[in-house]
Amino acid sequence: DAEITQSPRHKIIETGRQVTLACHQTWNHNNMFWYRQDLGHGLRLIHYSYGVHDTNKGEVSDGYSVSRSNTEDLPLTLESAASSQTSVYFCASSGREPQHFGDGTRLSIL
Amino acid sequence: QKEVEQDPGPLSVPEGAIVSLNCTYSNSAFQYFMWYRQYSRKGPELLMYTYSSGNKEDGRFTAQVDKSSKYISLFIRDSQPSDSATYLCAMSEYNFNKFYFGSGTKLNVKP
Numbered sequence: 001d002a003e004i005t006q007s008p009r010h011k012i013i014e015t016g017r018q019v020t021l022a023c024h025q026t027w028n029h030n031n032m033f034w035y036r037q038d039l040g041h042g043l044r045l046i047h048y049s050y051g052v053h054d055t056n057k058g059e060v061s062d063g064y065s066v067s068r069s070n071t072e073d074l075p076l077t078l079e080s081a082a083s084s085q086t087s088v089y090f091c092a093s094s095g096r097e098p099q100h101f102g103d104g105t106r107l108s109i110l
Numbered sequence: 111q112k113e114v115e116q117d118p119g120p121l122s123v124p125e126g127a128i129v130s131l132n133c134t135y136s137n138s139a140f141q142y143f144m145w146y147r148q149y150s151r152k153g154p155e156l157l158m159y160t161y162s163s164g165n166k167e168d169g170r171f172t173a174q175v176d177k178s179s180k181y182i183s184l185f186i187r188d189s190q191p192s193d194s195a196t197y198l199c200a201m202s203e204y205n206f207n208k209f210y211f212g213s214g215t216k217l218n219v220k221p
Contacts, residue, residue: 042213098200099144099200
């Protein structure tokens with residue numbers, strides 16, 4: 001069965017460090033998305049991509065970057081982690097159907 | 111004003127009850143309407159989606175869309191404790207390139 005895999009599932013890092021969250025999908029979807037989910041804010045879009053080498057900023061993109069070198073992967077990088085970026089991060093993909101989500105990465109920045 | 115509004119709850123019902131979950135929206139261009147279920151510490155799972163107005167049924171779940179009122183509903187019949195989760199509505203315009211989510215309603219079904 002097709003799926004979206006996120007890794008790691010949990011991560012604790014210090015402020016100022018760089019960290020990359022992985023997202024791999026086997027749906028063969030063109031569209032991929034990164035969200036963060038925080039209490040009181042719901043899902044907020046960070047970055048998205050409509051295909052290889054395409055990336056776009058979402059509503060909360062400051063401090064994050066993505067790159068898309070193939071169809072299956074959209075890694076999310078926090079260049080210099082801040083405590084405000086402590087959150088649960090979800091990757092999603094869509095094609096000719098609505099988004100499917102991974103099970104998230106719980107990131108704590110101390 | 112948010113494009114999609116959803117009451118966060120929590121909503122607590124006894125087992126076997128009929129549950130009604132609702133969202134309102136402001137963008138008349140929305141054509142696709144989705145419902146996701148999210149269990150604790152898991153990602154949102156697509157339950158069902160509809161195109162334009164009307165009803166769609168899948169087992170104990172029924173989705174309704176009223177475009178004239180900009181109002182969508184998810185009904186759960188014979189609710190079970192395993193239905194306890196957060197339910198998110200989502201909407202999209204003419205394709206699946208961009209999604210607008212409600213904040214989610216937390217449902218608790220008591221045995």
